[in-house]
Amino acid sequence: MSCWCLTIYGTMRRSGRPSSLPVRWSAPSAIFVCAPTMPTASRTISSAFPRFPRPGASRRLSFWEAFCANWLKENSLVSDYPVVLQLAGKRCVVVGAGPVGLRKARRLCEVSADVILIDPARDRVDTPAGATMINRAFRQYDLDGASLVFAATNNQQVNRAVAEAARALGIPVNVADDPAASDFTVPASFSRGNLSIAVSSGGVSPAIAAMVRDEVEILLPDAWQIFLEIAGELRARLLTSDHKAAYNQQVLQNLVSGGILTMIENFDSSGVDQLVTAEFGNGYSLADLGISLPKDSP
Numbered sequence: 696m697s698c699w700c701l702t703i704y705g706t707m708r709r710s711g712r713p714s715s716l717p718v719r720w721s722a723p724s725a726i727f728v729c730a731p732t733m734p735t736a737s738r739t740i741s742s743a744f745p746r747f748p749r750p751g752a753s754r755r756l757s758f759w760e761a762f763c764a765n766w767l768k769e770n771s772l773v774s775d776y777p778v779v780l781q782l783a784g785k786r787c788v789v790v791g792a793g794p795v796g797l798r799k800a801r802r803l804c805e806v807s808a809d810v811i812l813i814d815p816a817r818d819r820v821d822t823p824a825g826a827t828m829i830n831r832a833f834r835q836y837d838l839d840g841a842s843l844v845f846a847a848t849n850n851q852q853v854n855r856a857v858a859e860a861a862r863a864l865g866i867p868v869n870v871a872d873d874p875a876a877s878d879f880t881v882p883a884s885f886s887r888g889n890l891s892i893a894v895s896s897g898g899v900s901p902a903i904a905a906m907v908r909d910e911v912e913i914l915l916p917d918a919w920q921i922f923l924e925i926a927g928e929l930r931a932r933l934l935t936s937d938h939k940a941a942y943n944q945q946v947l948q949n950l951v952s953g954g955i956l957t958m959i960e961n962f963d964s965s966g967v968d969q970l971v972t973a974e975f976g977n978g979y980s981l982a983d984l985g986i987s988l989p990k991d992s993p
Contacts, residue, residue: 775897777882783807786841789826790833790857791848792817795871799845799881800826813837814848835860847871874898883908887920889927918959921988922950925967928984929975949974962988 785808789800792814803810804825812822813829822828829837833853838844844866846857854870858877861868867878874880874897882895883904892911896904926947950970958966967988968980981987 775880775895777893777895779891780843782842784809785843786811787843787845788813788838788841789845789847790814790837790853791846791871792820792822792828793847793849796845796847797821797823799847799869802881808843811837811841833857835863838864838866841866844868845871885912887915887917888923890920890923916956916960918956921959921986922955924986925955925971925981925984928986929971929979932979932984933975946974959988964988 782803783806787803787808788811789796789803790813792800792812796812796814797820800810800812801823804823807825810823810826811829812826813831813833814820815830815832817828818830820828833856838860841861841864844857844861846854846861846868848854848857848871851873854873855876858868858870862878869879869881870876877898880895880898882893883901884891884893885908886892892908892915894904894908894911953970953974955967955970957963958970964981964987971979971981
Protein backbone atom coordinates (compact mmCIF):
# COMPACT_ATOMS: atom_id res chain seq x y z
CA MET A 696 0.00 0.00 0.00
CA SER A 697 1.44 3.36 -1.01
CA CYS A 698 1.42 6.10 1.58
CA TRP A 699 2.50 9.71 1.95
CA CYS A 700 4.31 10.54 5.19
CA LEU A 701 4.22 14.05 6.62
CA THR A 702 4.44 15.98 9.85
CA ILE A 703 1.58 18.33 10.67
CA TYR A 704 1.90 21.49 12.73
CA GLY A 705 -0.76 22.60 15.16
CA THR A 706 -1.95 25.12 12.58
CA MET A 707 -3.58 22.30 10.63
CA ARG A 708 -6.36 22.31 13.20
CA ARG A 709 -7.70 25.42 11.53
CA SER A 710 -8.47 23.49 8.38
CA GLY A 711 -10.99 21.30 10.12
CA ARG A 712 -9.74 18.32 8.12
CA PRO A 713 -9.14 15.14 10.11
CA SER A 714 -5.80 13.45 9.68
CA SER A 715 -5.64 9.69 9.26
CA LEU A 716 -3.63 6.68 10.34
CA PRO A 717 -1.57 7.73 13.37
CA VAL A 718 1.93 6.32 13.44
CA ARG A 719 4.48 5.48 16.09
CA TRP A 720 7.36 7.65 17.26
CA SER A 721 10.65 5.93 18.02
CA ALA A 722 13.88 7.06 19.67
CA PRO A 723 15.27 9.50 18.77
CA SER A 724 12.03 11.45 18.68
CA ALA A 725 12.58 12.56 15.08
CA ILE A 726 11.99 9.03 13.77
CA PHE A 727 8.63 7.36 13.29
CA VAL A 728 7.65 3.98 11.92
CA CYS A 729 4.53 3.12 9.99
CA ALA A 730 3.16 -0.23 8.88
CA PRO A 731 -0.22 0.46 7.20
CA THR A 732 -3.06 -1.34 9.03
CA MET A 733 -0.45 -2.84 11.39
CA PRO A 734 -0.09 -0.54 14.43
CA THR A 735 1.12 -3.39 16.62
CA ALA A 736 3.91 -4.18 14.18
CA SER A 737 4.84 -0.49 14.14
CA ARG A 738 5.23 -0.55 17.91
CA THR A 739 7.29 -3.74 17.77
CA ILE A 740 9.65 -2.35 15.13
CA SER A 741 9.95 0.97 16.98
CA SER A 742 10.88 -0.75 20.23
CA ALA A 743 13.53 -2.80 18.43
CA PHE A 744 15.35 0.19 16.93
CA PRO A 745 18.15 0.18 19.54
CA ARG A 746 18.88 -3.49 18.78
CA PHE A 747 19.63 -3.53 15.06
CA PRO A 748 21.75 -6.63 14.31
CA ARG A 749 24.06 -4.79 11.93
CA PRO A 750 27.78 -3.98 12.29
CA GLY A 751 28.29 -0.55 13.80
CA ALA A 752 24.61 -0.19 14.68
CA SER A 753 25.22 0.68 18.32
CA ARG A 754 27.87 3.25 17.46
CA ARG A 755 25.76 4.83 14.71
CA LEU A 756 22.60 5.10 16.79
CA SER A 757 24.51 6.40 19.80
CA PHE A 758 25.88 9.20 17.64
CA TRP A 759 22.44 10.24 16.37
CA GLU A 760 20.81 9.94 19.79
CA ALA A 761 23.52 12.17 21.26
CA PHE A 762 23.17 14.61 18.36
CA CYS A 763 19.38 14.85 18.77
CA ALA A 764 19.60 15.14 22.55
CA ASN A 765 22.08 18.01 22.27
CA TRP A 766 19.96 19.74 19.64
CA LEU A 767 16.83 19.42 21.76
CA LYS A 768 18.60 21.10 24.68
CA GLU A 769 19.51 24.11 22.57
CA ASN A 770 16.34 24.55 20.53
CA SER A 771 12.67 24.96 21.31
CA LEU A 772 10.37 22.71 19.30
CA VAL A 773 6.97 23.20 17.72
CA SER A 774 4.77 20.30 18.71
CA ASP A 775 4.32 18.28 15.51
CA TYR A 776 2.01 15.36 14.85
CA PRO A 777 3.20 12.72 12.36
CA VAL A 778 0.60 11.03 10.17
CA VAL A 779 0.44 8.90 7.03
CA LEU A 780 -2.08 9.97 4.39
CA GLN A 781 -3.74 7.83 1.75
CA LEU A 782 -3.72 10.16 -1.27
CA ALA A 783 -4.68 7.80 -4.09
CA GLY A 784 -7.08 9.68 -6.35
CA LYS A 785 -6.89 12.85 -4.22
CA ARG A 786 -6.19 16.17 -5.95
CA CYS A 787 -2.82 17.61 -4.90
CA VAL A 788 -1.67 20.92 -6.34
CA VAL A 789 2.02 21.78 -6.71
CA VAL A 790 2.75 25.38 -7.71
CA GLY A 791 6.25 25.66 -9.15
CA ALA A 792 7.95 23.16 -11.47
CA GLY A 793 11.53 23.73 -10.42
CA PRO A 794 13.64 20.96 -8.85
CA VAL A 795 11.74 21.09 -5.54
CA GLY A 796 8.29 21.15 -7.12
CA LEU A 797 9.13 18.35 -9.54
CA ARG A 798 10.47 16.20 -6.71
CA LYS A 799 7.26 16.64 -4.73
CA ALA A 800 5.12 16.00 -7.80
CA ARG A 801 6.97 12.77 -8.60
CA ARG A 802 6.57 11.48 -5.07
CA LEU A 803 2.86 12.30 -5.11
CA CYS A 804 2.47 10.49 -8.43
CA GLU A 805 4.15 7.44 -6.89
CA VAL A 806 1.29 7.18 -4.41
CA SER A 807 -1.32 7.61 -7.17
CA ALA A 808 -2.42 11.13 -6.22
CA ASP A 809 -4.17 13.30 -8.81
CA VAL A 810 -1.31 15.78 -9.26
CA ILE A 811 -1.73 19.24 -10.79
CA LEU A 812 1.60 20.98 -11.53
CA ILE A 813 1.43 24.72 -12.25
CA ASP A 814 4.24 26.89 -13.64
CA PRO A 815 4.05 29.56 -16.37
CA ALA A 816 7.69 29.18 -17.41
CA ARG A 817 7.93 25.41 -17.62
CA ASP A 818 6.27 24.56 -20.92
CA ARG A 819 9.09 22.16 -21.80
CA VAL A 820 9.55 20.58 -18.40
CA ASP A 821 9.64 16.80 -18.17
CA THR A 822 6.26 16.40 -16.49
CA PRO A 823 6.16 13.42 -14.11
CA ALA A 824 4.08 10.52 -15.40
CA GLY A 825 0.58 10.84 -14.01
CA ALA A 826 0.74 14.60 -13.39
CA THR A 827 -1.16 17.29 -15.27
CA MET A 828 0.96 20.30 -16.27
CA ILE A 829 -0.66 23.76 -16.46
CA ASN A 830 1.56 26.36 -18.15
CA ARG A 831 0.33 29.62 -16.68
CA ALA A 832 0.39 31.64 -13.48
CA PHE A 833 -1.35 30.30 -10.39
CA ARG A 834 -5.00 31.21 -9.91
CA GLN A 835 -6.98 30.70 -6.74
CA TYR A 836 -9.56 28.44 -8.38
CA ASP A 837 -6.74 25.98 -9.14
CA LEU A 838 -7.16 24.82 -5.55
CA ASP A 839 -10.82 23.86 -5.86
CA GLY A 840 -11.23 20.30 -4.63
CA ALA A 841 -7.59 19.96 -3.54
CA SER A 842 -6.58 17.89 -0.51
CA LEU A 843 -3.00 19.19 -0.24
CA VAL A 844 -1.16 22.17 -1.68
CA PHE A 845 2.56 22.76 -2.18
CA ALA A 846 3.96 26.23 -2.86
CA ALA A 847 7.35 25.49 -4.41
CA THR A 848 8.28 28.51 -6.53
CA ASN A 849 11.39 30.67 -6.09
CA ASN A 850 9.17 33.73 -5.60
CA GLN A 851 8.19 34.44 -2.00
CA GLN A 852 5.24 36.60 -3.01
CA VAL A 853 3.78 33.83 -5.15
CA ASN A 854 4.36 31.27 -2.40
CA ARG A 855 2.66 33.57 0.09
CA ALA A 856 -0.32 34.05 -2.22
CA VAL A 857 -0.65 30.29 -2.70
CA ALA A 858 -0.49 29.71 1.06
CA GLU A 859 -3.11 32.37 1.78
CA ALA A 860 -5.44 30.96 -0.88
CA ALA A 861 -5.06 27.44 0.50
CA ARG A 862 -5.78 28.51 4.07
CA ALA A 863 -8.81 30.49 2.96
CA LEU A 864 -10.19 27.21 1.62
CA GLY A 865 -9.11 25.19 4.65
CA ILE A 866 -6.53 23.18 2.70
CA PRO A 867 -3.21 22.24 4.37
CA VAL A 868 -0.28 23.85 2.56
CA ASN A 869 3.47 23.31 2.50
CA VAL A 870 5.69 26.25 1.57
CA ALA A 871 9.12 25.23 0.30
CA ASP A 872 11.99 26.30 2.56
CA ASP A 873 9.60 28.07 4.94
CA PRO A 874 8.34 25.74 7.70
CA ALA A 875 7.00 28.69 9.69
CA ALA A 876 4.59 29.45 6.85
CA SER A 877 3.63 25.79 6.38
CA ASP A 878 0.87 23.68 7.89
CA PHE A 879 2.96 20.55 7.44
CA THR A 880 6.40 19.35 6.40
CA VAL A 881 7.34 16.24 4.45
CA PRO A 882 9.89 14.05 6.24
CA ALA A 883 12.76 12.17 4.65
CA SER A 884 11.58 8.59 4.22
CA PHE A 885 12.17 5.20 2.68
CA SER A 886 10.03 2.11 2.28
CA ARG A 887 10.49 -1.64 2.37
CA GLY A 888 7.28 -3.06 1.00
CA ASN A 889 4.47 -1.95 3.32
CA LEU A 890 6.94 -0.77 5.95
CA SER A 891 7.68 2.96 5.84
CA ILE A 892 10.32 4.73 7.92
CA ALA A 893 10.28 8.53 8.06
CA VAL A 894 12.52 11.08 9.75
CA SER A 895 11.42 14.64 10.41
CA SER A 896 13.33 17.67 11.62
CA GLY A 897 10.16 19.76 11.74
CA GLY A 898 11.51 21.71 8.79
CA VAL A 899 14.54 22.93 10.76
CA SER A 900 17.08 20.99 8.69
CA PRO A 901 15.84 18.67 5.91
CA ALA A 902 19.48 17.80 5.19
CA ILE A 903 19.97 16.41 8.70
CA ALA A 904 16.70 14.48 8.42
CA ALA A 905 17.95 12.96 5.16
CA MET A 906 21.26 12.01 6.78
CA VAL A 907 19.50 10.26 9.66
CA ARG A 908 17.20 8.49 7.19
CA ASP A 909 20.19 7.19 5.24
CA GLU A 910 21.77 5.90 8.45
CA VAL A 911 18.58 4.14 9.52
CA GLU A 912 18.13 2.62 6.05
CA ILE A 913 21.59 1.07 6.33
CA LEU A 914 20.87 -0.27 9.81
CA LEU A 915 17.41 -1.74 9.21
CA PRO A 916 17.65 -5.45 8.30
CA ASP A 917 15.68 -6.56 5.24
CA ALA A 918 14.18 -9.30 7.43
CA TRP A 919 11.76 -6.76 8.93
CA GLN A 920 9.90 -6.51 5.63
CA ILE A 921 9.22 -10.26 5.55
CA PHE A 922 8.41 -10.28 9.26
CA LEU A 923 5.81 -7.59 8.58
CA GLU A 924 4.24 -9.81 5.91
CA ILE A 925 4.10 -12.68 8.40
CA ALA A 926 2.61 -10.44 11.09
CA GLY A 927 0.02 -9.12 8.64
CA GLU A 928 -1.12 -12.61 7.66
CA LEU A 929 -1.25 -13.70 11.30
CA ARG A 930 -3.30 -10.64 12.17
CA ALA A 931 -5.76 -11.24 9.34
CA ARG A 932 -6.38 -14.78 10.53
CA LEU A 933 -6.33 -14.29 14.29
CA LEU A 934 -8.57 -11.23 14.30
CA THR A 935 -11.31 -13.28 12.67
CA SER A 936 -11.05 -16.24 15.05
CA ASP A 937 -11.33 -17.05 18.73
CA HIS A 938 -7.65 -16.18 19.12
CA LYS A 939 -8.29 -12.46 18.73
CA ALA A 940 -7.14 -11.61 22.26
CA ALA A 941 -3.89 -13.53 21.74
CA TYR A 942 -2.74 -11.21 18.97
CA ASN A 943 -0.97 -8.33 20.66
CA GLN A 944 2.38 -6.68 20.94
CA GLN A 945 3.68 -9.26 23.39
CA VAL A 946 3.11 -12.06 20.88
CA LEU A 947 5.17 -10.26 18.24
CA GLN A 948 7.84 -9.51 20.82
CA ASN A 949 7.96 -13.22 21.60
CA LEU A 950 8.64 -13.97 17.94
CA VAL A 951 11.42 -11.38 17.83
CA SER A 952 12.91 -12.67 21.08
CA GLY A 953 12.70 -16.18 19.68
CA GLY A 954 15.01 -15.21 16.83
CA ILE A 955 12.60 -14.97 13.92
CA LEU A 956 14.59 -12.15 12.28
CA THR A 957 17.78 -14.20 12.28
CA MET A 958 15.87 -17.18 10.90
CA ILE A 959 14.48 -15.05 8.08
CA GLU A 960 17.92 -13.66 7.25
CA ASN A 961 19.28 -17.24 7.17
CA PHE A 962 16.34 -18.45 5.03
CA ASP A 963 15.47 -20.94 7.79
CA SER A 964 11.86 -21.72 6.87
CA SER A 965 11.60 -24.71 9.19
CA GLY A 966 12.85 -22.65 12.12
CA VAL A 967 10.25 -19.95 11.43
CA ASP A 968 7.53 -22.59 11.18
CA GLN A 969 8.52 -24.16 14.50
CA LEU A 970 8.63 -20.79 16.26
CA VAL A 971 5.28 -19.59 14.90
CA THR A 972 3.63 -22.97 15.57
CA ALA A 973 4.91 -22.93 19.16
CA GLU A 974 3.34 -19.49 19.63
CA PHE A 975 0.06 -19.91 17.74
CA GLY A 976 -0.48 -23.62 17.20
CA ASN A 977 -0.93 -25.55 13.98
CA GLY A 978 -2.19 -23.93 10.80
CA TYR A 979 0.16 -20.93 10.77
CA SER A 980 3.22 -22.21 8.92
CA LEU A 981 4.75 -20.10 6.16
CA ALA A 982 3.00 -22.31 3.62
CA ASP A 983 -0.32 -21.82 5.43
CA LEU A 984 0.25 -18.06 5.42
CA GLY A 985 1.19 -18.03 1.74
CA ILE A 986 4.69 -16.67 2.38
CA SER A 987 8.00 -18.04 1.14
CA LEU A 988 11.49 -16.95 2.10
CA PRO A 989 13.98 -15.97 -0.63
CA LYS A 990 15.86 -18.97 -1.98
CA ASP A 991 19.10 -17.20 -2.81
CA SER A 992 21.60 -15.75 -0.40
CA PRO A 993 21.80 -11.94 -0.43
